[in-house]
Amino acid sequence: MLQIDNLHARIGDTEILKGLTLSMGAGEVHAIMGPNGSGKSTLASVLAGREEYEVTAGSITFDGVDLLELDATERAVAGIFLAFQYPVEIPGVSNINFLRSALNSIREQREEEPLSGKDFLAKVKACAQLVELDGKLRDRSVNEGFSGGEKKRNEIFQMAMLEPRLAVLDETDSGLDIDALRIVSHGVNSMRSAGRSFLVITHYQRLLDHIVPDHVHVLAGGRIVHSGGKELALELEDKGYDWIVDNPATEKA
Amino acid sequence: MTEVVTTTKEAALAARISEAMALSGVVGDGHAAQQYLGQLPYPTTRLERWKYTRVARLLDFEPQSLPETDPPGQILPGFNAHRLVFTAGKFTAGTVVDEGKDGLFIGPVSAALERYPERVGALAKSGFKSSEWFAAMQASAPQDGACILIPEGHRSDQPILIHHHMPAGARAAQPGHLIQVGHGATAEVVLWSDSPAGACGLMNGSLDASVGDAADLTLEIVQDEAGKGHHIGHHHFTQGKDSQLTVRTATARAHWLRNDLQITQGGTGANSTFHGCYLPNGEQFVDHHTRIDHAHPDGQSDELYKGLAADAATAVFNGKIMVHKDAQRIEAYQSNANLLLGERASVFTKPELEIYADDVRCSHGCTTGQFNREALFYLRSRGMTETAAHNLLVQAFLAEVLDGFRPMIRDHVHAVYAERLGWT
Incomplete structure (x- = not known):
């Protein structure tokens, strides 16, 4: 479903991704872990089409389409969703009106009929329940005055509404207390399906207790330097990254 | 002769x-x-x-x-x-x-x-x-x-x-x-x-x-x-x-x-609220000059002007707050926020505060900026087109002023803006 080959990307003059290669199948959950500054958030940004990042080499293919040819809007239409590490507050834009516009914009670009008001509201209700999002929060301005946990729940709420094919969760666990972590994870797990893949970027193994990945990758120095199964996360929690990062010989595909 | x-x-x-x-x-x-x-x-x-x-x-x-x-x-x-x-x-x-x-x-x-x-x-x-x-x-x-x-x-x-x-x-x-x-x-x-x-x-x-x-x-x-x-x-x-x-x-x-x-x-004790919004585009020119005189104690004023200049348009704002010697314990707030939407557009904004009383609360702020790129990316990453995201952000920016009008007027002004700037 997603094939990243030898990806090089930079912001300004700083090269951050230096030959990243990653392959994900449909329905799989992949976790990306790695030390600070290794390029985890850059990967998320490049996948979502953030224009500040320039891809200088390599390719990203999503469902057979060259993703680098698509702008941020077109990637959302293609089925990519980024749960932001720092969701943006947008005063004056109601959460619900924004979502309705976004959803219908995607449907229009896919040449689908807009969702009726009734169907939209039913969907809002179901998705909000999934992450226990308060009615008041749904009606407020986007993320304005939300707590850290509420912002992250709002991200998962939006993900549930937009039903992406590939969801990239950029440190969704940061700033979450244990209850919020449980709620967010429950939301993600309920969305798991054969046709939907997740790329879970995290610092901590803790999130992966709740969202159990099929594969775990270590990103360091702008490349995937080690990959393994879900047990790798535990090993990393225990031993840190040094044993991998300092010893390229342990690298495997 | x-x-x-x-x-x-x-x-x-x-x-x-x-x-x-x-x-x-x-x-x-x-x-x-x-x-x-x-x-x-x-x-x-x-x-x-x-x-x-x-x-x-x-x-x-x-x-x-x-x-x-x-x-x-x-x-x-x-x-x-x-x-x-x-x-x-x-x-x-x-x-x-x-x-x-x-x-x-x-x-x-x-x-x-x-x-x-x-x-x-x-x-x-x-x-x-x-x-x-x-x-x-x-x-x-x-x-x-x-x-x-x-x-x-x-x-x-x-x-x-x-x-x-x-x-x-x-x-x-x-x-x-x-x-x-x-x-x-x-x-x-x-x-x-x-x-x-x-x-x-x-x-x-x-x-x-x-x-x-x-x-x-x-x-x-x-x-x-x-x-x-x-x-x-x-x-x-x-x-x-x-x-x-x-x-x-x-x-x-x-x-x-x-x-x-x-x-x-x-x-004493007078209360003034004055809000305004403007949105010149093309070669248009809009200038708001305001002045409030607090001449007596215990008054309040709340001034908020928001606008944007697109294309080659010009917007001017000048807001003067004059607090006279006897106007103790007054509260005066002024804000002017502008968005610049065109490379040839201009905004000139100037607050002027003259305060001759010593026990007052005054604040003012003038900002002129461009779109919040992060907000724009956020909206686009959810599937909104760039134009739709732009328009939504403009509307949100003006809403603080526009929502104060009676709904019939708010809707009319909104419709005029929509027609002029091609909002959908």
């Missing part, structure tokens, strides 16, 4: 406008102001108050004497209001309410002057005419306007809509509106100006309002002018003790517009 007559260009302009006003019918006595007119300088960009606002080309303005037109079409058809309609400074439609010499009066100034000259003569008039050339021009040859006299304790249940229409052609108009809200009385007034695409005249109008002790006036000003004319508006307010004034100004569409707004709190 040849007689040499020299005259300045501004004196010649004043003579042309006065002549046009005399033809259409001057309402009231302009003699006192004529004296100021002769002494005041014509504005140039060397004057601080006119630094960004060029009126040199108006010196060549030739008002045309054009046939009268039919009254304009009704604006806001569903709006239940007492309507007074003026066309190029003449009263053209509306009924007069007259409840006697101390009672409610709603009608044209011409009728009020005829029936109650002393009552009208006693109304507070702005200081603009002694300091500003165009205000002196207006006052020296005033036309008709709305006269709204709300007696003590009267609580009006119906808003009053003053509709001023500039028809096509290079006409001059100098309407003068008067509002007096008596002790403890309330009034809601809408001042609406419009023009068709073929209008290219000069609209130089005034509005003087006095809000009595414990009285409450809400004024919504809508400027929706499709023409290529010039519009200079002089809006002056005096407030009594414990009075409440709310002025909301929406510049929906204007080719070239200068609004002067001045509020004097003339009693």
Whole structure:
């Protein structure tokens, strides 16, 4: 479903991704872990089409389409969703009106009929329940005055509404207390399906207790330097990254 | 012998406008102001108050004497209001309410002057005419306007809509509106100006309002002018003790517009709210100059102007807060926020605070910026097109001001913005 080959990307003059290669199948959950500054958030940004990042080499293919040819809007239409590490507050834009516009914009670009008001509201209700999002929060301005946990729940709420094919969760666990972590994870797990893949970027193994990945990758120095199964996360929690990062010989595909 | 007559260009302009006003019918006595007119300088960009606002080309303005037109079409058809309609400074439609010499009066100034000259003569008039050339021009040859006299304790249940229409052609108009809200009385007034695409005249109008002790006036000003004319508006307010004034100004569409707004709190505990929004695009020019005088203790003022300049348009904001020596414990807030949407667009914004009292709370902030890129990316990452995301952010930016208007007006102004900027 997603094939990243030898990806090089930079912001300004700083090269951050230096030959990243990653392959994900449909329905799989992949976790990306790695030390600070290794390029985890850059990967998320490049996948979502953030224009500040320039891809200088390599390719990203999503469902057979060259993703680098698509702008941020077109990637959302293609089925990519980024749960932001720092969701943006947008005063004056109601959460619900924004979502309705976004959803219908995607449907229009896919040449689908807009969702009726009734169907939209039913969907809002179901998705909000999934992450226990308060009615008041749904009606407020986007993320304005939300707590850290509420912002992250709002991200998962939006993900549930937009039903992406590939969801990239950029440190969704940061700033979450244990209850919020449980709620967010429950939301993600309920969305798991054969046709939907997740790329879970995290610092901590803790999130992966709740969202159990099929594969775990270590990103360091702008490349995937080690990959393994879900047990790798535990090993990393225990031993840190040094044993991998300092010893390229342990690298495997 | 040849007689040499020299005259300045501004004196010649004043003579042309006065002549046009005399033809259409001057309402009231302009003699006192004529004296100021002769002494005041014509504005140039060397004057601080006119630094960004060029009126040199108006010196060549030739008002045309054009046939009268039919009254304009009704604006806001569903709006239940007492309507007074003026066309190029003449009263053209509306009924007069007259409840006697101390009672409610709603009608044209011409009728009020005829029936109650002393009552009208006693109304507070702005200081603009002694300091500003165009205000002196207006006052020296005033036309008709709305006269709204709300007696003590009267609580009006119906808003009053003053509709001023500039028809096509290079006409001059100098309407003068008067509002007096008596002790403890309330009034809601809408001042609406419009023009068709073929209008290219000069609209130089005034509005003087006095809000009595414990009285409450809400004024919504809508400027929706499709023409290529010039519009200079002089809006002056005096407030009594414990009075409440709310002025909301929406510049929906204007080719070239200068609004002067001045509020004097003339009693303790007065409260003034004045908000405005503007959105010039193309080559349009919009200038809001405001001033509030806190002359007495315990007053409050809340000023919020938001706007954006697109394409090659220019927006100017100047907000002066004057806190006089005795105005202790006042609270004054001012904010002006601007978005720049075009590489050739300009915004000039300047707050001016002069504080002579020592126990006050004042704050001000002026910002001019571009779109929040992060917000734009956020919206796009959810599937909104770049244009739709832009438009949503503009609407959100203006909503803080626009949502303060009554819904019918808010929706109208929003629709005009949508049409002009291609929002969907």
